[in-house]
Amino acid sequence: MTLQDEFGNIDIYLFDQLLRDRLRVGMRVLDAGCGGGRNLVYLLRHRFDVWAIDADPDAVASVRHLFTTLAPSLRGDRVRLEPVERCSFDDRSFDMVISNAVLHFAESDAQFDAMVGEMWRVLVPGGVLFCRLASSIGLSGAQPLGDNRFLLPDGSERYLVSAERLLMFTERLGGVLLDPLKTTVVHEQRSMTTWVVGKRPAGGTI
DSSP states (O other): OOHHHHHTTOOHHHHHHHHTTSSOTTOEEEEETOTTOTTTHHHHHTTOEEEEEESOHHHHHHHHHHHHHHOTTSOGGGEEEOOGGGOOSOTTOEEEEEEESOGGGOSSHHHHHHHHHHHHHTEEEEEEEEEEEEBOTTOOOOEEEETTEEEOTTSOEEEOBOHHHHHHHHHHHTEEESSOOEEEEETTTEEEEEEEEEEOOTTSOO
């Protein structure tokens, strides 16, 4: 088996969470905005308790097929057709929520806030919210379109966050940064930031 077979196209920063044992077998994990399931291959192969949502019917069909292929014992209703901001899961359902290249598709501040709020709602105390999203950190040449949406130098339109906004959200949620904000700047194209937040256990520390 090749590394590609084992891990798929897993985001390198999510792979880092695996290496540091923050993502462990037995954890209940939600991929919120799963796309084609690039981050689920390893988790399905190693019998994590995996669930996924996406608003795109094609993405949902693709990931349901991935479940059938790699983890046929898992029921098909684990992959739900729904937007992140209207998640149907109960409060405190997951040990980790993954949001990889999803939040920057928000159309407004209100939608961004709702997406983050829902992911936080379904996270258990002591759980981890892993987000990788486009940001304005270290980026020049982005043209504002209104409501924190920008036309990037690479020609794409994205909702961008600043470091200050992510830190404000962390405080507002009552969470704690498990890693410093980490940003990769692709010169004169885009900027991608990793935001990893822990939800404090009741009466304890993470």
